[in-house]
Amino acid sequence: MERVRKRDRKASGEGAARGGPKGPADPSRVPPLRVQRRKQAFSVFGGPVERAGDAESAAALAELLAPDPGLARALTHGFHSYAGRMHPSTARVAIARFSQPGQNVLDPFCGSGTVLVEALAAGRIAVGSDASPLAVIIARVRSTTLGPEGRQRLVEDARRIAETAAERARKRLRPEIPKWARGEKDRFFSHVALELYGLRALIGETQEDDVGLALRACLSSILVKFMRGSDEAEARRIGRGVPSHFFASRAEELARGLEALERRTPAGTPAPQIRVADARDLGMLSADGFDLILSSPPYAGTYDYGEHHDVRFLWLGLPRANLDRVQVGARDQGLGTAAQRWRADRRRWLSEMARVARRGAAIILQVGDGVVAGAPEDATRAVEEEARRLGLDPVARVSQARPPHDHRLRQIFAGRPRREHIVLLRKKG
Ligand SMILES: C[S@@+](CC[C@H](N)C(=O)[O-])C[C@H]1O[C@@H](n2cnc3c(N)ncnc32)[C@H](O)[C@@H]1O
Incomplete structure (x- = not known):
């Protein structure tokens, strides 16, 4: 398992999320992230x-x-x-x-x-x-650019879900753990896994249309970031509310990218x-x-x-x-x-x-x-x-x-x- 995890992180250029807000995360005021995501994500170019x-x-x-x-x-x-x-x-x-x-x-x-x-x-x-x-x-x-209304719904749904999941995490409310997820405590610290289950459950309540698919992809895009690293201290640094905060930020980033793509795409x-x-x-x-x-x-x-x-x-x-x-x-x-x-x-x-x-x-x-x-x-x-x-x-x-x-x-x-x-x-x- 460790082998897969290390490889996944290396290839994706992701590391465990550190820092982030300690107190209540307000996804509507998402501050810039302090995550190192810009490591080399592609094959190294250069040379003759x-x-x-x-x-x-x-x-x-x-x-x-x-x-x-x-x-x-x-x-x-x-x-x-x-x-x-x-x-x-x-x-x-x-x-x-x-x-x-x-x-x-x-x-x-x-x-x-x-x-x-x-x-x-x-x-x-x-x-x-x-x-x-x-x-x-x-x-x-x-x-799938979603159009202005779809993108707005994506961001609003993601913020609402993030707010609810973060609040439940801070109140130590435990979501029901599905059977398939019982082994996941090896991959995630338990408070992180619980918050991610919470996010997943709320996403599961949304429609499975294009916006719903985008929400699921936002969850997929943050998972590796929150996996256990070798350093136990990380557990303390991934505060409650941080995964939810990242999830909402990822949806906002996606909406901005989709808007740019829509603007660039020739009509028709x-x-x-x-x-x-x-x-x-x-x-x-x-x-x-x-x-x-x-x-x-x-x-x-x-x-x-x-x-x-x-x-x-x-x-x-x-x-x-x-x-x-x-x-x-x-x-x-x-x-x-x-x-x-x-x-x-x-x-x-x-x-x-x-x-x-x-x-x-x-x-x-x-x-x-x-x-x-x-x-x-x-x-x-x-x-x-x-x-x-x-x-x-x-x-x-x-x-x-x-x-x-x-x-x-x-x-x-x-x-x-x-x-x-x-x-x-x-x-x-
Ligand atoms: C090098 S990756 C492509 C990456 C892609 N160009 C991008 O920018 O994300 C190769 C892909 O081939 C897919 N693949 C492997 N075997 C396949 C098959 N028999 N038919 C279709 N896709 C396959 C893998 O799932 C993987 O996504």
Whole structure:
């Protein structure tokens, strides 16, 4: 459990919430938060960029590796942490360079929805899917602007819920603890867990419409922050009322991001269509429909997206079994991912991309060198070879070093370069 927790925190850039108001929290006067949330949330960029293939296309791809740090939390990008997020600026530049307004953009590994938010803001018709129901909720919430009334209801409901939960927490009123949550005292200090149950119960009383979904995502977005750290002193520093205060603040931040997204989106652009689906079988999408496919599939043996978000699945009452069954590239007992299945899966999702792309369309993949059966794999060579077999042209790529920071990966890569790549494939016209 500890292993999951540490990893989740590290990837999300979150730490346990400290400080915050000691006395009654008044969510209508939420002061600025003193939480360190701005730690590096994306892969570290920088260093020389290696280019290969068509020079003009490679130059365009190189721009995707020069992110604008100002965009990291723009629109709704800062709302919810997510492992392996694409940098918003990579998505923005790729969409501008490789598609036109009104065209169809697909991300079949959409995760928290970075590509879909940027596609919407650029007036593209965005379609996304992911095998994780948690990812689909986050992506929907980040890209459903709600309109002025919906946003107002979001903020008012969140404040009301926070006020009630904080008051009950300060009065030491114990909410009923559901059966599934009895083990959660290992993850949270008990007064924190009780306040979070209180919040969850009140959220559960709201309608399950778009605003209700946004409230649930706000709870999901604060959970990791309040998990036990190694330092017992944290218990005293997470005062009663603090989780509720954060919850209300998160809803306000989301409402501001959604308003900015609405302002940026060209009139008449439809909301993205987002659903739970296995990227290896996109049977719900017809052939030749997409002008741009922009996606970052899992890196081999790097994360397990179910285990990684375990606490969120549990608290949101989401099923994990299907994700565990269909997930590609999941990290497996330190050996990376199993070779045969990894390759067969890659063939399947790439051939689905080839099928649904229009003739001449760009398929842009952000891929990273990973670990397959205990050995390093050069992601770009494998993708390009497979693409050729499927009748796609590997036009260009750019690569940049991402030296491993964890001991396991350093040992596996043992001095060999570990890189992240952006690969441009084209469906033959
Ligand atoms: C690198 S993350 C994508 C992050 C995303 N670009 C973002 O900015 O948040 C890879 C995603 O692939 C999803 N995934 C894994 N196996 C899948 C499958 N078979 N079908 C669809 N999605 C899958 C994971 O749930 C995860 O959300």
